[in-house]
Each structure stands twice: as C-alpha cells, then as structure tokens.
Amino acid sequence: MTISSPSSQHRQSSQATINADLVNADLVIEARWLAAVNSKNTLLEDYSVIVQGGVLVNLLPTTQARHQYTATSLVCLDEHVLIPGLINGHTHVAMSLMRGIADDLPLMAWLNDHIWPAEQAVISERYVKDASLLGCAEMLSGGITCFNDMYFYPQATAMAVSQAGMRANLGLPVLEFATNYASDADDYLQKGFEAHDSWRGNPLITSSIAPHAPYTVSNQTFEKIVTYAEQLRLGIHTHLHETHDEISQSEALYGVRPIQRLADLGLLGPNLVAAHGVHLLPHEIDVLAEYGCHVVHCPSSNLKLASGIAPVASLLRSGVNVGVGTDGAASNNRLDMFAEMRLAALLAKGVSGDPTALPAHQALEMVTINAARALGLNDKIGSIEVGKQADLVAVKLSDLALSPCYDPISHLVYACGREHVTHTWVAGELRYSHGVYANIEPVELKEIVQTWQPKLKPYKH
Amino acid sequence: MTISSPSSQHRQSSQATINADLVNADLVIEARWLAAVNSKNTLLEDYSVIVQGGVLVNLLPTTQARHQYTATSLVCLDEHVLIPGLINGHTHVAMSLMRGIADDLPLMAWLNDHIWPAEQAVISERYVKDASLLGCAEMLSGGITCFNDMYFYPQATAMAVSQAGMRANLGLPVLEFATNYASDADDYLQKGFEAHDSWRGNPLITSSIAPHAPYTVSNQTFEKIVTYAEQLRLGIHTHLHETHDEISQSEALYGVRPIQRLADLGLLGPNLVAAHGVHLLPHEIDVLAEYGCHVVHCPSSNLKLASGIAPVASLLRSGVNVGVGTDGAASNNRLDMFAEMRLAALLAKGVSGDPTALPAHQALEMVTINAARALGLNDKIGSIEVGKQADLVAVKLSDLALSPCYDPISHLVYACGREHVTHTWVAGELRYSHGVYANIEPVELKEIVQTWQPKLKPYKH
Numbered sequence: 001m002t003i004s005s006p007s008s009q010h011r012q013s014s015q016a017t018i019n020a021d022l023v024n025a026d027l028v029i030e031a032r033w034l035a036a037v038n039s040k041n042t043l044l045e046d047y048s049v050i051v052q053g054g055v056l057v058n059l060l061p062t063t064q065a066r067h068q069y070t071a072t073s074l075v076c077l078d079e080h081v082l083i084p085g086l087i088n089g090h091t092h093v094a095m096s097l098m099r100g101i102a103d104d105l106p107l108m109a110w111l112n113d114h115i116w117p118a119e120q121a122v123i124s125e126r127y128v129k130d131a132s133l134l135g136c137a138e139m140l141s142g143g144i145t146c147f148n149d150m151y152f153y154p155q156a157t158a159m160a161v162s163q164a165g166m167r168a169n170l171g172l173p174v175l176e177f178a179t180n181y182a183s184d185a186d187d188y189l190q191k192g193f194e195a196h197d198s199w200r201g202n203p204l205i206t207s208s209i210a211p212h213a214p215y216t217v218s219n220q221t222f223e224k225i226v227t228y229a230e231q232l233r234l235g236i237h238t239h240l241h242e243t244h245d246e247i248s249q250s251e252a253l254y255g256v257r258p259i260q261r262l263a264d265l266g267l268l269g270p271n272l273v274a275a276h277g278v279h280l281l282p283h284e285i286d287v288l289a290e291y292g293c294h295v296v297h298c299p300s301s302n303l304k305l306a307s308g309i310a311p312v313a314s315l316l317r318s319g320v321n322v323g324v325g326t327d328g329a330a331s332n333n334r335l336d337m338f339a340e341m342r343l344a345a346l347l348a349k350g351v352s353g354d355p356t357a358l359p360a361h362q363a364l365e366m367v368t369i370n371a372a373r374a375l376g377l378n379d380k381i382g383s384i385e386v387g388k389q390a391d392l393v394a395v396k397l398s399d400l401a402l403s404p405c406y407d408p409i410s411h412l413v414y415a416c417g418r419e420h421v422t423h424t425w426v427a428g429e430l431r432y433s434h435g436v437y438a439n440i441e442p443v444e445l446k447e448i449v450q451t452w453q454p455k456l457k458p459y460k461h
Numbered sequence: 462m463t464i465s466s467p468s469s470q471h472r473q474s475s476q477a478t479i480n481a482d483l484v485n486a487d488l489v490i491e492a493r494w495l496a497a498v499n500s501k502n503t504l505l506e507d508y509s510v511i512v513q514g515g516v517l518v519n520l521l522p523t524t525q526a527r528h529q530y531t532a533t534s535l536v537c538l539d540e541h542v543l544i545p546g547l548i549n550g551h552t553h554v555a556m557s558l559m560r561g562i563a564d565d566l567p568l569m570a571w572l573n574d575h576i577w578p579a580e581q582a583v584i585s586e587r588y589v590k591d592a593s594l595l596g597c598a599e600m601l602s603g604g605i606t607c608f609n610d611m612y613f614y615p616q617a618t619a620m621a622v623s624q625a626g627m628r629a630n631l632g633l634p635v636l637e638f639a640t641n642y643a644s645d646a647d648d649y650l651q652k653g654f655e656a657h658d659s660w661r662g663n664p665l666i667t668s669s670i671a672p673h674a675p676y677t678v679s680n681q682t683f684e685k686i687v688t689y690a691e692q693l694r695l696g697i698h699t700h701l702h703e704t705h706d707e708i709s710q711s712e713a714l715y716g717v718r719p720i721q722r723l724a725d726l727g728l729l730g731p732n733l734v735a736a737h738g739v740h741l742l743p744h745e746i747d748v749l750a751e752y753g754c755h756v757v758h759c760p761s762s763n764l765k766l767a768s769g770i771a772p773v774a775s776l777l778r779s780g781v782n783v784g785v786g787t788d789g790a791a792s793n794n795r796l797d798m799f800a801e802m803r804l805a806a807l808l809a810k811g812v813s814g815d816p817t818a819l820p821a822h823q824a825l826e827m828v829t830i831n832a833a834r835a836l837g838l839n840d841k842i843g844s845i846e847v848g849k850q851a852d853l854v855a856v857k858l859s860d861l862a863l864s865p866c867y868d869p870i871s872h873l874v875y876a877c878g879r880e881h882v883t884h885t886w887v888a889g890e891l892r893y894s895h896g897v898y899a900n901i902e903p904v905e906l907k908e909i910v911q912t913w914q915p916k917l918k919p920y921k922h
Contacts (some may be wrong), residue, residue: 099876359564
C-alpha cells in the first residue's frame with residue numbers, strides 16, 4: 001500500500017540527469033527544522049537527512065544535499081520539525097481495548113472488580129494480537145516508533161508489532177499466580193523464552209524479562225530472573241515503588257522497602273528499567289543512580305490512579321536516567337507521548353517550585369534518547385545521528401494553534417499535540433502519514449473494536 | 462461564508478411535505494449522545510436539540526423529533542457527543558502572539574526581560590484586535606464558545622470577538638502604573654467604562670471590572686472598584702493568591718494576606734472571580750465559600766510558572782464554585798480547555814491521593830456550568846437545557862484513539878483532545894466546523910502572524 005501525503009511534497013528527484021556524480025539514496029527528507037537530540041541539543045534549520053537501507057547515512061544542509069543526492073523517495077517538509085521517533089518507555093499495549101472501561105475508582109476496586117475480571121474473560125493470543133494492533137496504530141499516528149511493553153502473550157504483541165512495522169522491546173511477563181496465559185512463575189518463564197525465540201531474527205523486536213512487581217513475584221523467582229537475565233543478556237522491566245501500599249506491604253512481609261529488597265536480591269543494575277518510581281526517599285534515588293538503574297516516569301497514570309507524583313527533577317539531578325511512558329490505556333486513557341511529555345515538563349516545575357526545572361529540550365530527551373538508553377538501544381535509536389536507524393517523525397508547526405512559532409523545541413513540548421504528527425518512519429520505512437497506515441487498514445481496526453467491545457462491556461464501571 | 466462539513470450530514474429536511482403540522486426550526490441537531498450537564502448529569506442517547514432564534518426550544522428523542530420538526534438546517538451527528546460550549550474561565554486572549562516567546566524561565570525574568578518589554582513594544586488597539594482574533598480562532602476550533610478575559614484595549618478584543626461570533630466577558634483592566642493603554646488607575650477606569658459602553662447592546666459580550674491583582678492595585682482603587690461594581694452591577698475579575706511572593710509581599714505591606722485585605726476592602730462576594738487560588742489556607746477556603754466567591758483553576762499555567770497546584774478537591778468539597786481557565790498563551794502555551802479539563806481531573810486525584818476525586822462529570826461541569834455561574838451567565842449558558850442559548854459543541858468519538866468508547870463523559874475528559882471537535886455553535890450559529898470558520902479567513906490569521914512575529918521576536922528568550 002502506498003501512503004500519499006496531501007500537505008507535503010513527495011517527488012521523484014530528477015537531479016540525476018544534471019549531475020552523474022550524484023548518489024542515489026533510498027530516502028531523502030528535507031526538513032524546515034531538525035531536532036537532532038544529540039549531546040548539544042542542536043536545532044538545525046533547512047537540513048536534510050539521507051537514508052540508505054534504513055540507516056541515517058548523512059545529515060547536511062538541504063542546499064548541499066541537493067547537489068550530492070538523488071532520492072528514490074524525496075519528502076519535503078517545509079513547515080515541519082523532524083524529530084527522532086518517540087519511545088513509549090512503559091506500556092501494556094494490549095490494554096487498548098480497556099480504554100475508559102472503569103474510571104474514577106479506588107485502585108483496588110478498579111483492579112478487582114473491573115480490570116482483572118475483564119482480563120480473565122478475554123485474555124488470549126487472539127485478544128492480545130488484536131488489542132496490540134489497535135494500540136500500535138494509535139501510537140504510530142502519534143509519532144511513537146518504539147515501545148517498552150509488559151503483557152501476557154508477548155508473541156501475539158510481536159505479531160501486531162511486525163504488522164504495524166514498529167519497533168518494540170517486549171517483556172516476558174512473570175507472576176506467581178495463574179492466568180489464562182501461564183500457571184506459575186516457571187511456566188511464565190518458559191513461555192517467555194519460547195516467545196523470545198519466536199521473534200529472534202526480527203531486527204525491530206528485543207526482549208526484557210518482566211517480573212510484574214515486587215508484590216507479585218517471590219524472592220526465589222527474582223533470583224532466577226537475575227540468573228537468566230545475565231545468561232541471556234536481557235534487560236529486566238518491572239513496576240517499582242508505584243504506590244504507598246506496595247511499599248508498606250513489602251515492609252510488613254520482608255522488613256524492607258522494595259528497592260532494598262531488590263538490591264539484596266541482585267536485581268539492581270544498568271539493565272533494570274523501573275516503571276513509576278513515584279515514592280522514593282532521597283537515599284533510594286542515590287541507590288538507583290549508583291546502580292545505573294533507569295526509571296520510567298508515567299505522569300498521567302500516576303495522577304489518575306492517585307499514586308502520586310514521581311520526583312523527576314531530583315532523579316535527573318542525581319544522574320538517574322529517566323524515560324517517560326503512558327502506562328496502559330486503562331489508566332491513562334491515551335497512548336500519547338506528546339501528552340506525557342508536556343505533563344512531565346509541567347509537573348516537574350509545579351512540584352519543585354522551580355520554573356526552570358525540566359526545560360523543553362530535556363523533556364524531549366526523556367521521550368527519545370533517555371528511553372533508548374533505558375532499553376539498551378541508544379546505539380541504534382533515540383537521536384538523529386549518522387549511523388543510527390531512521391526512526392523519524394515529522395511534526396507540522398504551521399497550524400494556527402501553534403502560531404507563531406519562536407522556538408520549535410518549546411512548541412513540541414508545550415504547544416503541540418499528537419494531532420500535529422504528519423509522518424512516522426521506522427527504520428526508514430514510512431509507516432504512517434496523514435491518517436493512513438502502511439500495513440493497517442481502518443476496517444481491520446473497526447472490526448477489532450466491534451469484536452471485543454461487547455465481550456468487555458460487562459466489566460464496565 | 463458557508464461552512465461545509467465532510468463527515469456529518471447536513472441536509473434540508475423534506476418532511477414538511479409529509480406532514481403539514483410539522484414545526485420548522487432554524488436548526489435541528491441529531492446527536493448520538495448528548496451530555497446535558499444538568500443537575501442530574503444526564504447522558505442522553507439518540508437525542509435531538511431544536512434551536513429557534515439562537516435558543517434551545519426543545520430536547521427530545523430523535524425518533525420523536527423527526528415527527529415534530531423540520532429544520533432550515535439539519536445536522537446529523539451519528540458518531541458524536543454534543544456538549545455545552547466550553548467556557549475558558551480566565552485568559553488574556555491577546556497574548557496569543559506571545560505563545561512560546563519565553564519558556565523555562567524564573568517568573569521575574571520571564572516578566573521583566575520578556576513579557577513586559579514585549580508588551581510595551583507592541584500593545585496597541587491594532588495589536589489587541591489582531592492577537593485576539595488569532596486566539597478566538599484557536600478557541601473556537603477547540604470547542605470554546607465563551608471566555609473570561611483581562612487585557613488592555615478590551616474594545617479591540619470586543620471587535621475580534623464580534624468578528625469570530627463568540628461570547629465573552631471582557632475585563633475592564635485596572636492597574637496603578639502607566640502603560641501604552643492608560644496612565645493611572647482613574648484613567649484605566651474611565652477607559653474601561655468607555656469600552657463597556659462600546660459593546661452595550663451586543664448580546665454576546667458582557668463586562669467585569671478587572672483589577673489586575675492585589676500587588677498592582679491600591680486600597681483606594683479597590684474601594685472605588687467596589688463602588689463602581691455595585692452601581693453598574695458588574696462582576697470583578699482579579700488574580701488572587703497565585704504565588705507565594707504575592708502573599709509575602711502583602712503581609713509585608715499590609716500586614717495581612719491578600720484574601721484578608723480584599724475582605725476588609727469589601728471586595729469579596731458572589732460577583733468576585735478569583736483566578737488561580739493556588740495558595741489557600743483552610744480558613745481562606747472557608748472564607749471564599751462563605752462569601753460565595755468563584756475560583757478559576759488554571760492548572761497548566763500554575764505548573765508551568767511553578768506557582769504550585771490549587772487545592773481544587775478541597776475547594777469543591779467546601780462548596781466553592783470552581784471553573785477552569787487556560788490563562789494566556791504565553792504561560793500555557795495553548796488555549797485548550799480539553800487539556801485543562803484533563804489536567805484538572807488528573808491533578809485533583811494525584812494531589813489528594815484519592816482516585817475518586819474530581820470524576821469526569823464534575824470536570825465537565827467545571828468547564829461549562831461552573832464557569833457560567835462564575836460569570837453570572839448560568840441562566841443563559843453552561844448546559845444544554847430548554848430556554849438556554851444554543852452554545853453547542855460536537856465532539857466526534859469514533860477516532861481510533863478514542864476506540865472503544867464505553868462512556869462518552871469519561872472519554873471527553875480523559876481521552877479526547879480538542880482535535881476531536883467538529884462543530885462549534887454560538888447562539889445557534891455555526892461558527893466553526895472541520896477547519897473552517899464562518900467569519901475568519903485563514904489568510905487573515907496568517908497575515909496577523911506575519912505582521913507581529915517580527916516585531917515580537919526581539920523579546921524572545
């Protein structure tokens with residue numbers, strides 16, 4: 001399927017006829033602005049990116065690019081800023097079909113009376129594949145090219161990711177209790193490794209072991225996970241210090257707070273991605289920094305479930321690498337990294353009392369290069385630099401709600417919404433543009449909703 | 462100019478030929494869902510609103526409506542929820558052209574080095590008219606039908622409001638110090654009353670006296686304002702308890718906090734609209750409740766300027782009427798009541814630790830009927846009820862990012878963005894639909910930006 005683009009210009013270059021020395025590239029994108037998200041926070045103007053085999057092979061002023069390259073596909077973005085693909089650092093993408101099923105409820109009523117019974121009723125390979133595809137479509141249209149997931153049947157999520165043409169780091173979920181998916185921790189682990197094998201060779205999908213949380217996983221299982229993660233060189237993705245209850249329960253059962261328990265079990269390290277990190281004592285922030293752990297801030301979900309507000313400014317000041325995530329659509333209720341980026345930047349200021357906290361360029365780093373670092377993918381993605389994968393997003397800044405534009409980076413964070421995304425490329429392939437997906441048909445998504453909504457409706461609040 | 466609508470059906474009804482007893486209405490809107498925002502939080506399904514002379518004359522099931530009415534204009538909204546027009550409870554609309562001019566700065570550097578010099582350079586009747594038109598266009602496209610403003614040259618804002626066909630309550634600004642607009646408090650008052658006279662007879666525009674803030678207005682001037690407000694039966698709109706500095710300055714100069722000072726001066730009452738109310742002691746919340754004052758919560762602006770987070774859950778619990786506002790585009794940087802509504806609902810939960818705080822229907826009330834009450838307009842606008850003005854907004858809920866939809870009210874608050882607004886009517890007139898304005902040309906807005914951006918650019922951070 002060919003994606004057409006009404007507002008930007010796609011044309012076959014004819015410069016080759018002028019100069020035989022021109023190099024032909026797979027894709028050339030000419031951008032009004034280019035936010036590289038490199039170490040110098042460079043904002044480039046009238047710059048072109050040159051893509052060959054899915055990789056960024058050159059970045060140069062457009063006037064120069066036109067003298068050096070022809071392109072199989074040339075995209076001119078006169079009113080846009082080109083940014084690295086956004087990375088959703090923590091989600092449960094297959095919860096997309098539970099969006100808004102139960103809001104404004106106490107946490108345990110939300111889980112016990114709605115989310116868990118709904119999951120018990122529907123969770124299957126088919127459900128996860130369908131719901132993940134809906135979530136992938138939502139994310140692609142909002143400029144998200146990669147996500148860090150944790151859910152049952154990850155091989156089904158992998159199928160949706162492959163169809164959408166996205167990048168993902170899929171968690172191999174581990175719990176102690178039985179679900180439709182697995183019977184006990186060993187069964188989860190075994191099924192996880194089978195899933196992991198199923199996407200080997202797919203360059204867009206990587207794996208983490210994903211023990212659900214300190215309150216759902218035993219010491220013995222955590223110890224096994226440490227060993228497996230070392231042997232297989234995998235990351236570990238878990239919920240950590242999300243709620244007060246989680247912490248007091250740990251103190252009652254183990255005599256220590258969860259971070260201390262995980263430290264004692266050998267879990268902490270540069271391969272640990274801790275989602276949430278809402279309730280952190282100052283020395284715990286230091287511990288996370290010393291071990292090189294990564295925190296994924298989920299501001300909408302933490303507010304909506306009344307978990308609290310993570311001390312992001314303090315984490316960043318202490319040198320902890322912090323990404324941002326949407327969490328699942330049941331507790332957000334969007335898979336929208338523009339909303340999370342803005343909220344993260346605003347909250348950090350409001351909570352710290354410092355209007356210079358988490359400035360726009362740092363917020364943009366959190367949703368790109370910081371998240372890539374958390375996933376161990378920062379050599380491949382997270383910035384627009386030569387040698388990296390061409391995971392790119394065009395954001396149109398000429399909308400009247402974005403006018404005037406004095407600073408494109410500020411606009412990306414404070415003024416833009418995901419509706420201003422016009423193009424999303426993954427590894428140099430255009431996967432979404434102006435409402436059209438390369439590999440997903442609208443009717444397919446409609447059928448998915450029509451199939452599952454009636455099955456889920458009985459669990460509605 | 463005629464607004465065409467690609468996704469909904471506008472057709473001339475031919476039912477009159479079938480039944481001569483049918484009544485012809487100016488406008489009939491058939492909606493899949495209708496959120497009345499009445500005292501019972503009614504969500505109606507497959508309902509029609511009947512509009513005659515700009516007023517809602519009937520609400521009834523669509524099946525019945527088709528047997529009772531023909532329509533000069535019939536709009537079928539099969540996938541939409543119809544809601545009351547949103548009311549922006551506090552803004553400085555003419556700051557739209559300063560959107561993003563200086564972000565991530567300490568408050569006093571932001572004001573002294575950027576905003577105030579920029580204002581000094583450009584503020585004029587022409588600037589205010591132009592910038593207000595841009596802001597009105599942004600608001601109409603996001604479902605805002607009415608706003609409560611405070612800025613220099615309000616007669617120029619009134620001209621933009623009239624062109625856009627919106628509703629507004631315009632502040633007659635009062636300060637002690639000289640600006641391009643006026644020389645001293647008496648001059649501000651006199652110019653304000655002249656402005657007030659200029660829009661008399663315009664049914665869409667009302668006035669408040671708008672003393673800027675406790676730290677910029679003297680006791681003597683506040684006393685005059687109380688007298689004038691009584692004589693002219695006008696509301697009073699001021700910034701109140703926005704920052705710690707405002708409060709400590711008041712304690713140093715007057716020996717009391719601003720709310721106590723205003724109480725002593727006779728300012729507090731049911732005609733007072735206090736923007737912000739971030740820093741409130743428990744007894745001050747009681748005082749605001751006892752006097753029947755209204756508070757306008759501006760969550761994005763308060764976070765962005767690091768002012769703090771207003772205790773909205775406590776205010777509501779104490780019976781204070783709370784609306785929501787965007788503040789100006791320079792400190793937000795959007796004029797987007799969907800963003801404010803969502804943020805208000807999320808923050809109230811996160812800060813109170815109670816996930817049931819500020820549920821979706823209450824958040825919707827805050828941006829509609831509560832704001833109408835604050836402006837003394839709740840007999841005219843703020844809900845979809847017979848006898849009220851037809852200020853109406855259609856929000857399309859079939860977008861994939863809104864699928865599935867279990868509860869339209871929850872979706873309005875947690876999942877929708879302003880980009881899902883398809884139609885905005887003010888007093889029964891369609892003022893915006895699908896990117897097209899009834900009375901504003903895109904080229905006009907482009908020229909406004911091109912005229913003023915270069916003049917403002919020297920004040921950019």
